[in-house]
Amino acid sequence: MLMGLYNYWIVVVLMMVGFYIVIAHGNLIKKIVGLSIFQTSVFIFYISMAKVDGGTAPILADGITQYSNPLPHVLILTAIVVGIATTALGLALAVRIKETYGSIEEEEIQKKDNLDC
Amino acid sequence: MLTHLPVLQVIVPLMAAPLCLFLTRSRLVWLFALMVSGLAFLISALLLQQVMTSGIIIYELGGWDAPWGIEYRIDHLNAFLLLIISSVSTVVLLAADTSIQKEIPAEKHSYFYILYLLSLAGMLGIVATGDAFNVFVFLEISSLSAYALIALGKDRRALWAAYQYLIMGTIGATFILIGIGLMYQMTGTLNMHDLSIRLPEVAHTRTVFTAFAFVIVGICLKLALFPLHLWLPNAYAYAPSIVTAFFAATATKVAIYLLIRFTFSVFGLSFSFTALPLHILFLVLGLSGIFAASIAAIYQKNVKHLFAYSSIAQIGYMIVGFSVSTTTGLMATLLHLFNHALMKSALFLALGAVMYRIGSVQLSQFQGLGRQMPITMAAIVIGGLSLIGVPLTVGFVSKWYLILAVIESGWWPVALLILLGSLLAVVYVWRIVEMAYFRPPLTSNENIKEAPFSLLVPIWILVMANIYFGIDTRLSIEVAQAASQSLFGVNP
Amino acid sequence: MESLIDIVLLAFLVGIAFAIVWMKDLLAVIMLLGIYGLLSASFFVAMDAVDVAFTEASVGAGISTLLMLVTIAMTGRSEHPVRHKPFLALAVVIITGSLLIYGTLDMPYFGSAQAPVHQHVAPRYINDSIEEVGVPNIVTSVLASYRAFDTFGEVVVIFTAGMGVLALLSVVRRPKNTTGDKARDIAKIDLINDSMHEQHLVLRIVTKMLIPFIFLYAFYVQFHGDYGPGGGFQAGVIFASAIFLYAMLFGMSTARRVINQSFIQLLAAIGVLLYGSVGVVSLLNGKNFFDYSALSVDPIAGQHLGILLIELGVGCTVASVMVIIFFSFADRKDNGQNLESNGIENNLKENNKK
Structure with a gap:
């Protein structure tokens, strides 16, 4: 059981580390880093479930009968692209926030917002 | 071509978005986007008619049969949602050209329309598809464009709101x-x-239980269900008026759709409502959402904030209907989904007109506006009445069915609480009315005139729809009933 | 052996993730994130997911690291310490994590060939894709044919990101008519170029020689995706990276003279449209959207043509959007701040006057 679920447990740990960074840290860049870790760990989860013992990469070749599952690979290719799109947009927002608020720390931004109201 | 309607519904706006880059003048881009949205509306109307007459439409993309390929599966529920999204989008776009002149710098107008169309296509794609992963892809198209659109608001707080929405939205999407x-x-x-x-x-496995929990929590984040609603008020308040009107009417509705689709169609009614105590959970969250958000709305100084909180409360009503999980309850939810889209798009568009003239939607600025902008303010009043649920408006119809559903299940106290919630709506709508009609105009606003025609027309189209569908309820009730019954029919 | 690699790589990932939590220096955090991306790419190779590894290496370790570095150049590189004790966050994380662990208990074991994922849908891809699509790389046939619509969505996501970044960061460029300005600009560029030349002479000459080969490699990856790992997305990123390299060593203004802003935007749009129009052609031929067999008399030839065209569309959009995003960030860094904020205010003032 330990070996059978080892990958998945590691994935859970990674997910939670990423998730923790997103919700507990106040720095906007750090939050996006956390989001990245969170998403990457989901990729690891999908790719782990695609693996077959003794299988090879899903590119057809003579003399090979056992392939790993190609479908999760396809899904994760898409998800990686979604991830970078989100990162790019998040960073662009962070840059604009720095320009207008003069800070990328959640607390300071919130403080300035409260003054505006 | 009629057999291809399901895919055309999504790819028409999807492919129109990059085409906008080839148009040089922003007025042209607007006309083009308006035409595309109108076409999407036409397609959705045809689809709804097809579904009502001949049942579920299945369309296999790439010619591959499901589950190997991706399929579009249009039933009553999807078709209803497609119609709501594309119709609201079209009417709101009518006002866009005038409204964004004052809210978005000119060189960004083309990007605005491109992102708007992408967002529209994303939402239509989420609703039309019958493939769970495809939902995720289109969810991201609509969300990414939504973050950028909200950040286009001219107040710097729009950026912060968009960032917070991005974080919450991405967490939600990753959970899903x-x-x-x-x-x-x-x-x-x-x-x-x-x-x-x-x-x-495999329903008994712990893995499927976890899957269900994650999908539900992820959707509830997108849905802004109390207490996961924190991203919504600022996002709606600081986004450009057009964006607020569009999203308030559609974005949370799409999330409600996903909730219904996953609980009723994918996991099945019997699993969903036994694995988690959804009845009681959603009833409690829905009711606390109604009260917490309505009370918060009463204390807002910014009218856009006020209606944003009211949106969270209205989501509460939909969730209460959902938690009843009877055909009538679900029907009430679907009706309210449609009706709320009409109310909120009308209200936020009218606020857009106020924004256009005054440049602010602080409640204090509304003093005496009843005389200066009578037509716009009348629209806000009718929208407000509809929000309260006064007879002859759409709000009455859905509240009526909701109370009916609750009483059918014997939940008397809940019915009383719903009525009490409506009283809170009276309070916050009254605050606006009092400001606008019983106070003299501000000296700084002396020269304010009525909003231009190009804004009044779309506002009043929506207001008339609020009244029309409050009186002639055949269409909305028939469709909502059919959708609700088909959901229960599939999973008895 | 394989499981040893698996265990070690994953353990490294956990170590890095925890280090990222504690580090306060954002530069170090970002470099660690790049390593994290590269390690997960290696992990994907060990898991037989070569296409994914390729993409993760170029995106996770490459592009996103680069973007974050440009960002912290603008926003500052140190993080404030977290003042309040984040008990609530910890509680949320522990509850979510426990739920997930609970969910893993009924999972099929790692690597088991009997798992449902390997039974229902996937066997058709593995067994029949060569007859139905005719491409040896199964990932390509699923990506570009069976689930072509997902991939179309993916291209649109990237396009959306490009438009979103443009909407947020694009700098208002007022046309400079006066010759004086222009001359001064050119002089400034020359000055920068000269100083860079002295500093980075070796780098610049090597880069100049390297760039054609990077382009060549990008084309190889683009057109070889049917037979090996690779495809439009990876090729697009590699293609864009050659342009980044050029821009970094020769300066943004020089790069701008090579790559025109509005042209690159059109190129991004053309990629999406090329992809979509393949589907439209199938529609016009009376088949379903993205049914490539409509493209040719022989269904397999149609599949090949369809995949070639859509991969081209993917490559085109990805490369241009990556360039758009990078240029937007870099431009912003060079001259953005003041221009933009004044620009908006002036614009709004003008509008309000009307």
């Missing part, structure tokens, strides 16, 4: 992705219909 992955791991399929057949075999 985890849930889909777990489901896929246990069944080997991604197709929703196929999932609904294969999930019962």
Whole structure:
């Protein structure tokens, strides 16, 4: 059981580390880093479930009968692209926030917002 | 070509978005976007008519049969949602050209329309598809464009709101992705219909339970269900008026759709409502949402904030209807979904007109506006009445069915609480009315005139719809009933 | 052996993730994130997911690291310490994590060939894709044919990101008519170029020689995706990276003279449209959207043509959007701040006057 679920447990740990960074840290860049870790760990989860013992990469070749599952690979290719799109947009927002608020720390931004109201 | 309607519904706006880059003048881009949205509306009307007459439409993309390929599966529920989204989008776009002149710098107008169309296409794609992973892809198209659109608001707080929405939205989407992955791991399929057949075999496993929990929490984040609503008020308040009107009417509705689709169609009614105590959970969250958000709305100084909180309260009503989980309850939810889209798009568009003239929507600025902008203010009053649920408006129809559904299930106290919630709506709508009609105009606003025609027309189209569908309820009730029955029919 | 690699790589990932939590220096955090991306790419190779590894290496370790570095150049590189004790966050994380662990208990074991994922849908891809699509790389046939619509969505996501970044960061460029300005600009560029030349002479000459080969490699990856790992997305990123390299060593203004802003935007749009129009052609031939067999008399030839065209569309959009995003960030860094904020205010003032 330990070996059978080892990958998945590691994935859970990674997910939670990423998730923790997103919700507990106040720095906007750090939050996006956390989001990245969170998403990457989901990729690891999908790719782990695609693996077959003794299988090879899903590119057809003579003399090979056992392939790993190609479908999760396809899904994760898409998800990686979604991830970078989100990162790019998040960073662009962070840059604009720095320009207008003069800070990328959640607390300071919130403080300035409260003054505006 | 009629057989291709399901895919045309999505790809027309999807492919129109990049085409906008080839148009040089922003007025042209607007006309083009308006035409595209109108076409999408036409397609959705045809689709709804087809579904009502001949039942579910299945369209296999790439010619591959499901579950190997991706399929579009249009039933009553999807068709209804498609119609709501594309119709609101079209009417709101009518006002866009005038409204964004004052809210968005000129060189960004083309990007605005491109992102708007992408967002529209994303939402239509989420609703039309029958594939769980495809939902995620289109969810991201609509969300990414939404973050950028909200950030276009001219107040710097729009940026911060957009960032917070981005973080919450991405967490939500990733939760949904985890849930889909777990489901896929246990069944080997991604197709929703196929999932609904294969999930019962493994329904007892802890993995499927976790999958369900993650999908539900992920959707509730997108839905802004109390207490996960914190991103919504600022996002709506600081986004450009057009964006607020569009999203308030559609974005949370799409999330409600996903909630219904996953609980009723994919996991199945019997699993969903036994695995988690959804009845009581959603009833409590829905009711606390109604009260907490309505009370918060009363204390807002910014009218856009006020209606944003009211939106959270209205989501509460929909969730209460959902938690009843009877045909009438679901029907009330669907009706309210449609009706709320009409109310909120009218109200936020009218606020857009106020923004256009005054440049602010602080409640204090509304003093005496009843005399200066009578037509706009009349629209806000009628929208407000509809929000309260006064007879002859759409708000009455859905509240009526909601109370009916609650009483049918014997939940008397809940019915009383719903009525009490409506009283709170009276309070916050009254605050605006009092400001606008019983106070003298501000000296700084002396020269304010009525909003231009190009804004009044779309506002009043929506206001008239509020009244029309409050009186002639045949269309909305017939469709909502059919959708609700088909959902229960599939999973008795 | 394989499981040893698996265990070690994953353990490294956990170590890095925890280090990222504690580090306060954002530069170090970002470099660690790049390593995290590269390690997960290696992990994907060990898991037989070569296409994914390729993409993760170029995106996770490459592009996103680069973007974050440009960002912290603008926003500062140190993080404030977290003042309040984040008990609530910890509680949320622990509850979510426990739920997930609970969910893993009924999972099929890692690597088991009997798992449902390997039974239902996937076997058709593995067994029949060569007859139905005719491409040896199964990932390509699923990506570009069976689930072509997802991939279309993916291209649109990237396009959306490009438009979103443009909407947020694009700098208002007022046309400079006066010759004086222009001359001064050119002089400034020359000055920068000269100083860079002295500093980075070796780098610049090597880069100049390297760039054609990077382009060549990008084309190889683009057109070889049917037979091995690779495809439009990876090729697009590699293609864009050659342009980044050029821009970094020769300066943004020089790069701008090579790559025109509005042209690159059109190119991004053309990629999406090329992809979509393949589907439209199938529609016009009376088949379903993205049914490539409509493209040719022989269904397999149609599949090949369809995949070639859509991969081209993917490559085109990805490369241009990556360039758009990078240029937007870099431009912003060079001259953005003041221009933009004044620009908006002036614009709004003008509008309000009307």
